[in-house]
Amino acid sequence: AKVRHFKWEVEYMYGAPDCQEHVVMGINGQFPGPTIRAKAGDTIVVDLTNKLHTEGVVIHWHGIRQLGTPWADGTASISQCAINPGETFEYRFKVDRPGTYFYHGHYGMQRSAGLYGSLIVDMADGEKEPFHYDAEFNLLLSDWWHKSVHEQEVGLSSNPFRWIGEPQSLLINGRGQYNCSLAAKFSNSSISQCKFEGNEKCAPQVLKVRPNKTYRLRIASTTALASLNLAIEGHKMVVVEADGNHVQPFAVNDLDIYSGESYSVLLKTDQNPYKNYWVSIGVRGRDPKTNQALTLLSYSATPASKLPTTQPPVTPRWDDYNHSKAFTKSIYALMGSPQPPKTYDRRIILLNTQNRLNGFVKWAINNVSLVLPSTPYLGSIKFGLNNAFDQKTPPDNYDSSYDIMKPAPNQNTTQGSGVYTITLNTTVDVILQNANALAKDVSEIHPWHLHGHDFWVLGYGEGKFKNGDEKTFNLKNPPLRNTAVIFPFGWTALRFVADNPGVWAFHCHIEPHLHMGMGVIFAQDAHRVGQIPKEALACGLTGNKQN
Numbered sequence: 001a002k003v004r005h006f007k008w009e010v011e012y013m014y015g016a017p018d019c020q021e022h023v024v025m026g027i028n029g030q031f032p033g034p035t036i037r038a039k040a041g042d043t044i045v046v047d048l049t050n051k052l053h054t055e056g057v058v059i060h061w062h063g064i065r066q067l068g069t070p071w072a073d074g075t076a077s078i079s080q081c082a083i084n085p086g087e088t089f090e091y092r093f094k095v096d097r098p099g100t101y102f103y104h105g106h107y108g109m110q111r112s113a114g115l116y117g118s119l120i121v122d123m124a125d126g127e128k129e130p131f132h133y134d135a136e137f138n139l140l141l142s143d144w145w146h147k148s149v150h151e152q153e154v155g156l157s158s159n160p161f162r163w164i165g166e167p168q169s170l171l172i173n174g175r176g177q178y179n180c181s182l183a184a185k186f187s188n189s190s191i192s193q194c195k196f197e198g199n200e201k202c203a204p205q206v207l208k209v210r211p212n213k214t215y216r217l218r219i220a221s222t223t224a225l226a227s228l229n230l231a232i233e234g235h236k237m238v239v240v241e242a243d244g245n246h247v248q249p250f251a252v253n254d255l256d257i258y259s260g261e262s263y264s265v266l267l268k269t270d271q272n273p274y275k276n277y278w279v280s281i282g283v284r285g286r287d288p289k290t291n292q293a294l295t296l297l298s299y300s301a302t303p304a305s306k307l308p309t310t311q312p313p314v315t316p317r318w319d320d321y322n323h324s325k326a327f328t329k330s331i332y333a334l335m336g337s338p339q340p341p342k343t344y345d346r347r348i349i350l351l352n353t354q355n356r357l358n359g360f361v362k363w364a365i366n367n368v369s370l371v372l373p374s375t376p377y378l379g380s381i382k383f384g385l386n387n388a389f390d391q392k393t394p395p396d397n398y399d400s401s402y403d404i405m406k407p408a409p410n411q412n413t414t415q416g417s418g419v420y421t422i423t424l425n426t427t428v429d430v431i432l433q434n435a436n437a438l439a440k441d442v443s444e445i446h447p448w449h450l451h452g453h454d455f456w457v458l459g460y461g462e463g464k465f466k467n468g469d470e471k472t473f474n475l476k477n478p479p480l481r482n483t484a485v486i487f488p489f490g491w492t493a494l495r496f497v498a499d500n501p502g503v504w505a506f507h508c509h510i511e512p513h514l515h516m517g518m519g520v521i522f523a524q525d526a527h528r529v530g531q532i533p534k535e536a537l538a539c540g541l542t543g544n545k546q547n
């Protein structure tokens with residue numbers, strides 16, 4: 001195993017992700033940030049220097065469990081203090097498992113501002129994936145707004161509320177096209193045909209392939225809002241990995257991917273090599289106002305400039321949830337994967353609601369909208385600083401008379417920074433319960449991401465979770481993941497083993513929703529975490545603590 005060192009500087013810079021110039025967050029002058037490539041068992045060391053002039057920064061290593069290094073999880077106010085302008089913080093952690101991961105900002109809405117990149121962990125030397133492929137491509141998917149993130153944040157926390165709206169563009173590896181389409185000729189809109197020399201920063205990255213080979217596509221979504229569907233014209237994909245875990249291979253024509261998720265698919269280049277094929281990404285789960293992002297699968301026998309003469313794959317209707325559910329429910333763990341414990345020690349039911357608080361619009365979990373404290377929980381719990389955050393524990397359930405199918409009779413919620421204290425080495429079931437939002441007949445998709453652990457996804461259901469529904473749980477081969485979606489008016493059941501002392505966020509991965517309070521904090525034996533680098537806690541009430 002190797003120690004891999006990186007020196008990174010985070011800054012705002014000009015960029016044109018979708019051919020329109022705006023300010024983006026970059027790392028070492030790059031957007032998206034540099035790809036980290038490592039082998040399982042390696043140690044990653046990133047010296048992160050904050051070159052922003054007026055705000056802090058942190059980076060979260062999404063999907064890396066940080067076993068034994070909870071201070072390196074990169075969550076401001078939770079695992080560490082935001083790194084001040086001019087300061088450098090050393091992230092040092094082990095990547096213990098192969099898989100397709102990514103990293104991103106976890107302070108304010110910096111992920112939406114473009115602070116993200118890929119993190120790919122290969123099998124350790126001498127070990128082989130349980131599938132064969134000849135070469136691979138890496139597709140990091142995101143969405144992009146022309147309005148600055150500062151303006152978005154202010155709008156979300158203003159009264160009256162100003163929603164961020166739908167993205168202007170979808171990006172593949174940081175590249176999209178706002179004012180033109182590669183397939184304009186084949187659509188009936190008035191949008192113009194893109195013309196690229198090829199070296200523009202917003203020109204699509206063409207996937208150049210040779211015939212009769214197998215390619216692994218690593219696909220990860222770090223969108224701020226959009227749920228996506230990816231399809232490749234004329235080609236099936238075989239799903240083999242989800243969030244760093246092997247799954248029972250299954251073939252699809254298109255794949256749904258929610259923010260925070262990653263997949264690997266295998267693609268056989270078994271089609272006519274004298275043609276090129278569209279790769280398309282479109283919005284699902286919200287009424288789309290954003291064009292598809294397009295690129296090409298280009299066979300070596302055909303110049304990349306030769307566009308297909310066909311229409312790109314049509315994204316399934318945004319509200320065809322049966323299509324989404326069929327995909328999601330086809331995901332099973334590969335035989336031989338770790339199985340969940342057969343029973344649980346504690347069940348936490350988390351109802352999400354959209355609410356008002358003194359006229360401001362919020363999201364709340366069991367009627368608590370999360371506000372983060374100024375002292376990171378990891379430090380305040382370790383040092384027993386009881387005035388650093390609300391000592392009132394948020395509830396494990398919601399009022400059973402609550403009607404999830406209707407807007408709440410009382411829309412008001414409360415705010416809080418309390419934590420769920422989880423006993424080490426216990427098995428916890430979490431039932432995520434969706435409900436009607438503020439508007440009538442509206443319930444949205446929320447992809448929930450757990451820090452510090454994978455969980456088994458035991459099942460999905462419609463309506464309200466009720467006693468007896470656990471009989472439908474899949475305890476035989478449920479997939480292990482770090483992100484799981486809740487469908488409108490439905491529930492999702494997760495199980496995890498609390499085996500990682502630290503303080504871990506569990507939240508909706510939609511960036512504005514987290515900003516509006518949609519998350520909870522799981523504290524796991526944090527008072528027993530030793531040797532926290534003092535730079536991680538150099539703020540708030542822990543600012544003067546030596547450890």
Ligand SMILES: O=C1O[C@H]([C@@H](O)CO)C(O)=C1O
Pocket residue numbers: 163437444513
């Ligand atoms: O949090 C959200 O707010 C808006 C809408 O509900 C109110 O404008 C929206 O679509 C969200 O997802």
